[in-house]
Amino acid sequence: MSASNQEDLILDLKGVNVEFDVEAGKLHILRDVSLSVPRGSFLCVVGESGCGKSVTAQAIAQLLPNNGRITSGEIVFNVDDERIELQSLEKFGAKMRSLRGAKIGMIFQDTLSSLNPAHKVGRQVAEALLQHTDISKEEARERVVTLFTRLGIPDPRRRYDAYPHEFSGGMRQRVMIAIATICEPDILIADEPTTALDVTIQAQILELLKDLQKNEGRTFILITHNMALVSEVADHVAVMYLGRVVEHGTTQQVLFDPKHPYTRALLKSVPALDADKNEELKTVDGQTPSPADVTRGCEFAGRCPYVADICRGETIEMRTLPGNHQVRCVRLDAQGQLPIFQIGGASE
Amino acid sequence: MGLAISALIFFASRLSPIDPINSLIPPDSAIDPANLAKLRQQLGLNDNIFIQYFHWLKEMLVGNFGYSIQNGQKISDILAQRMPATLELVLSALILSTLFSLTLGLFAGANRGGFADKLSRVLAVIGISVPDFFIGIALLNVFAYRLGWLPTGQRISPGETTLWQRMPHLVLPVATLTFAMLAVLIRYTRNSVLDTLNKDFIKTARSKGVPEWKVLWSHVFRNSLGPVMVILAFRLPLLFGGSVLVESVFQWPGIGSTIVSAVTASDFPVIMVISMIVATAILVSSFMVDIIKSILDPRVRLGGSVTS
Amino acid sequence: MSSKKLKVAREDSTLRILLRQFLKNPAGVAGLAIVTLMILGAIFAQQVTGYDQAAFDVTASFHSPNWHHLMGTDQLGSDIFARVLYGGRASIYIGVLSSLLGNLIGTFLGATAGYIGGKFDAILMRISELVMTFPQLILVLICVSLLGQGVNNVILIFAMTGWMTTFRLVRGEFFSLREEAFVEADRAFGFSKSRIIFRHMLPNTLSPIVVAFTVNTAIYIIAEAGLSFLGLGVPITTPTWGNLLAAAQSPVVVNQYWWLWVFPAIAIMAFVFGVNFIGDALRDVLDPRQRTASIKRTLLSKIIPGRSSKKGNS
Numbered sequence: 001m002s003a004s005n006q007e008d009l010i011l012d013l014k015g016v017n018v019e020f021d022v023e024a025g026k027l028h029i030l031r032d033v034s035l036s037v038p039r040g041s042f043l044c045v046v047g048e049s050g051c052g053k054s055v056t057a058q059a060i061a062q063l064l065p066n067n068g069r070i071t072s073g074e075i076v077f078n079v080d081d082e083r084i085e086l087q088s089l090e091k092f093g094a095k096m097r098s099l100r101g102a103k104i105g106m107i108f109q110d111t112l113s114s115l116n117p118a119h120k121v122g123r124q125v126a127e128a129l130l131q132h133t134d135i136s137k138e139e140a141r142e143r144v145v146t147l148f149t150r151l152g153i154p155d156p157r158r159r160y161d162a163y164p165h166e167f168s169g170g171m172r173q174r175v176m177i178a179i180a181t182i183c184e185p186d187i188l189i190a191d192e193p194t195t196a197l198d199v200t201i202q203a204q205i206l207e208l209l210k211d212l213q214k215n216e217g218r219t220f221i222l223i224t225h226n227m228a229l230v231s232e233v234a235d236h237v238a239v240m241y242l243g244r245v246v247e248h249g250t251t252q253q254v255l256f257d258p259k260h261p262y263t264r265a266l267l268k269s270v271p272a273l274d275a276d277k278n279e280e281l282k283t284v285d286g287q288t289p290s291p292a293d294v295t296r297g298c299e300f301a302g303r304c305p306y307v308a309d310i311c312r313g314e315t316i317e318m319r320t321l322p323g324n325h326q327v328r329c330v331r332l333d334a335q336g337q338l339p340i341f342q343i344g345g346a347s348e
Numbered sequence: 349m350g351l352a353i354s355a356l357i358f359f360a361s362r363l364s365p366i367d368p369i370n371s372l373i374p375p376d377s378a379i380d381p382a383n384l385a386k387l388r389q390q391l392g393l394n395d396n397i398f399i400q401y402f403h404w405l406k407e408m409l410v411g412n413f414g415y416s417i418q419n420g421q422k423i424s425d426i427l428a429q430r431m432p433a434t435l436e437l438v439l440s441a442l443i444l445s446t447l448f449s450l451t452l453g454l455f456a457g458a459n460r461g462g463f464a465d466k467l468s469r470v471l472a473v474i475g476i477s478v479p480d481f482f483i484g485i486a487l488l489n490v491f492a493y494r495l496g497w498l499p500t501g502q503r504i505s506p507g508e509t510t511l512w513q514r515m516p517h518l519v520l521p522v523a524t525l526t527f528a529m530l531a532v533l534i535r536y537t538r539n540s541v542l543d544t545l546n547k548d549f550i551k552t553a554r555s556k557g558v559p560e561w562k563v564l565w566s567h568v569f570r571n572s573l574g575p576v577m578v579i580l581a582f583r584l585p586l587l588f589g590g591s592v593l594v595e596s597v598f599q600w601p602g603i604g605s606t607i608v609s610a611v612t613a614s615d616f617p618v619i620m621v622i623s624m625i626v627a628t629a630i631l632v633s634s635f636m637v638d639i640i641k642s643i644l645d646p647r648v649r650l651g652g653s654v655t656s
Numbered sequence: 657m658s659s660k661k662l663k664v665a666r667e668d669s670t671l672r673i674l675l676r677q678f679l680k681n682p683a684g685v686a687g688l689a690i691v692t693l694m695i696l697g698a699i700f701a702q703q704v705t706g707y708d709q710a711a712f713d714v715t716a717s718f719h720s721p722n723w724h725h726l727m728g729t730d731q732l733g734s735d736i737f738a739r740v741l742y743g744g745r746a747s748i749y750i751g752v753l754s755s756l757l758g759n760l761i762g763t764f765l766g767a768t769a770g771y772i773g774g775k776f777d778a779i780l781m782r783i784s785e786l787v788m789t790f791p792q793l794i795l796v797l798i799c800v801s802l803l804g805q806g807v808n809n810v811i812l813i814f815a816m817t818g819w820m821t822t823f824r825l826v827r828g829e830f831f832s833l834r835e836e837a838f839v840e841a842d843r844a845f846g847f848s849k850s851r852i853i854f855r856h857m858l859p860n861t862l863s864p865i866v867v868a869f870t871v872n873t874a875i876y877i878i879a880e881a882g883l884s885f886l887g888l889g890v891p892i893t894t895p896t897w898g899n900l901l902a903a904a905q906s907p908v909v910v911n912q913y914w915w916l917w918v919f920p921a922i923a924i925m926a927f928v929f930g931v932n933f934i935g936d937a938l939r940d941v942l943d944p945r946q947r948t949a950s951i952k953r954t955l956l957s958k959i960i961p962g963r964s965s966k967k968g969n970s
Contacts, residue, residue, distance in 0.1 A: 092560050101557035113548040118570050128556040163646045477928040479878045482921050589793030593882050608886050611801040619801055626794055
């Protein structure tokens with residue numbers, strides 16, 4: 001499922017499978033996930049809670065919890081003219097650690113719990129810098145203060161010595177962004193960075209991220225369940241369902257010409273500002289099954305309005321439509337169109 | 349709080365048949381009945397019991413602790429003699445047990461199923477079931493009698509003057525007392541460490557590429573200390589109680605054995621004074637632990653929100 | 657067919673279910689076995705050993721363990737085994753009764769304080785705080801100096817200095833129970849306060865109380881041992897395990913006549929182990945929260961990936 005060879009891919013996931021050990025056995029969380037991320041692009045990974053998008057991010061950074069592991073597949077990271085297979089590196093080994101923070105930056109969702117409450121904020125940002133560069137503490141402090149200014153944190157010098165609980169949510173997120181970007185990593189992975197914030201602050205943070213991408217040429221992977229965000233910032237979109245990538249393409253393709261039934265349902269369920277208030281809000285039928293339950297065929301079969309017998313057979317392969325628009329649906333015809341009719345459910 | 353206890357004891361002791369005057373005057377002052385009566389009046393022994401209590405309290409604050417019924421010694425002298433011994437014991441045990449439990453607890457939490465973890469579990473079981481002083485006796489038996497490595501009790505052997513020379517005497521009693529504290533402290537440290545390891549900011553630290561040892565030390569350990577300090581404060585009383593038994597086993601001339609002999613002889617003045625002292629000591633140490641806690645947790649310090 | 661169904665319904669009373677579960681727990685069964693064995697031994701001390709614990713034979717003094725005297729003899733030639741078994745009577749009696757009494761006081765106070773709240777509760781909390789921060793042993797010593805020694809005094813003293821933990825436990829439970837719907841319903845029905853407290857709310861808090869009872873028994877047995885070791889507990893005329901241990905106060909004994917104190921110590925440890933095992937098993941069996949918690953854990957772990965299914969292991 002890789003893209004054309006001409007593209008400069010900073011990250012290329014090929015058939016990654018992740019399993020978790022739980023009391024009841026093993027949970028197959030990521031199924032054959034393949035994603036190619038061109039350098040300098042902004043990718044949004046979307047899906048419902050539990051679809052595996054966070055796990056994907058963790059897998060890339062090799063920060064899976066103790067009971068999780070990558071069982072197969074490759075995660076190729078191309079940086080500094082070097083081709084590194086991340087999944088083969090030791091989790092806390094020197095090589096992987098030299099990448100984390102320096103080449104791969106991470107931004108987390110819950111800022112209050114993601115920052116050490118006992119350390120000053122400035123120190124936490126400087127920690128990343130001091131880990132990867134050989135500079136003095138004073139020099140690090142200066143750089144952090146500069147970054148704070150750049151990221152819009154007022155009174156940066158004083159704020160350096162403040163503690164996380166003294167900041168508002170939006171400011172804390174900026175601190176997290178500072179931590180992630182201070183070493184100027186090539187790729188940034190943000191896991192629902194704005195979910196806990198007010199809408200206005202959300203917009204600010206997003207703008208900040210987009211700005212970082214444009215002006216500093218960084219690659220972004222933004223994980224979210226909020227489709228509205230996607231349209232604002234993403235170049236590419238990957239839709240995930242139950243551990244599988246079901247659709248992947250440019251924002252234009254996925255948002256305005258969605259092919260996969262799940263994507264279409266997802267988009268329809270986003271309340272639009274100009275929607276008729278009296279119309280029922282469309283939801284996706286049914287409930288997300290547990291990863292332990294689905295084993296054969298299409299994961300979405302149980303809720304899909306287009307389901308047919310063929311959907312419950314073998315694992316559905318990813319199909320590439322013109323324009324490198326990838327869809328994992330077996331109901332698409334040769335032109336990549338879904339059938340006009342559906343089984344039950346409301347009309348299109 | 350100490351006041352309440354001392355008041356209780358004071359009133360109760362007045363109920364005993366022993367004439368309190370014996371504790372208020374030096375035993376060898378020549379007493380003839382006439383003087384005795386006058387002295388009684390002077391010392392306020394004919395007054396209302398509440399007044400007597402306040403009188404006694406006043407004397408305490410000044411430092412006039414009265415005299416022991418048993419041997420007529422000035423109580424303040426007894427204290428001066430025996431306090432250092434107990435302090436040696438208690439402070440050493442406190443420091444050692446804190447150090448040990450923190451390190452062991454840290455490793456137990458960080459390496460699930462590792463040596464430290466198993467050790468802490470074993471210690472926990474032993475700690476609950478075995479009487480602390482028995483450990484002392486057992487240790488005495490093995491190390492002092494059987495192996496003859498360490499002296500068989502007491503604080504000093506003839507000819508020893510410096511602390512260094514006296515060290516061997518300290519080993520077993522301190523070890524016993526330390527052990528008593530260890531079992532519980534290790535378990536709490538371990539749990540605190542485990543809780544901290546699950547926190548999100550550990551993930552952030554790792555995402556920066558920080559090496560594991562630094563994550564453990566700078567992030568995990570630092571944040572696990574808080575709850576442990578709270579438990580430590582709660583356990584302080586046990587330290588004092590434990591020292592009584594340990595002093596008895598090892599014939600250690602400290603406050604603990606003093607109070608035992610005082611109780612045996614119904615020497616109330618001594619009992620009262622020592623209880624006051626113990627109460628104060630505990631108050632002071634809890635206060636200090638509170639201070640340490642606020643240093644550790646900036647949220648408490650700055651009076652900011654304590655919600656995590 | 658219908659008579660069969662009726663039978664099943666009647667058989668599965670809560671008590672039986674709990675009993676069955678308890679018996680499945682190996683540690684619990686082991687504990688129960690140890691404890692029962694020792695209690696029986698204590699009661700039938702004379703029959704088991706063939707010696708009267710008070711009998712002495714000076715010619716046989718300080719004999720090390722041999723076939724006649726499995727645990728040796730003491731200074732007066734009394735059989736240690738008999739003394740240990742007999743000593744169990746007083747020790748276990750003290751342990752159980754102190755725990756019972758302390759629990760009763762604590763439960764009663766905790767229930768009323770938890771339900772009524774207000775000043776009554778505040779005062780009790782103050783008192784319990786006061787007593788808890790003071791070293792228990794020293795407190796006990798002080799009480800001994802005021803009240804004197806003896807088995808019953810010791811029980812009284814232990815109960816008076818130890819009711820606080822049960823008090824806080826029950827009080828806490830009652831605070832949360834107070835908000836429950838069935839209490840409001842009771843109030844609406846016009847039930848008297850004491851009826852509500854004791855017949856309706858209390859049964860719900862029974863499990864932690866029972867567990868506390870076992871834990872405290874172990875604690876008090878050890879406490880009695882310590883007290884008697886110092887010579888301030890039960891006078892030597894009534895042997896207890898602590899009493900017997902007191903022999904180890906003399907260095908000669910510790911060095912040469914180890915059987916005098918090792919066996920009582922082992923007795924204490926064995927019994928306490930047994931009681932603790934029972935307590936642990938009871939806790940697992942009785943605490944409904946633990947049970948539903950583990951069910952919840954398994955469910956959650958199936959649904960949410962990455963969520964470790966073992967939360968907060970002790």
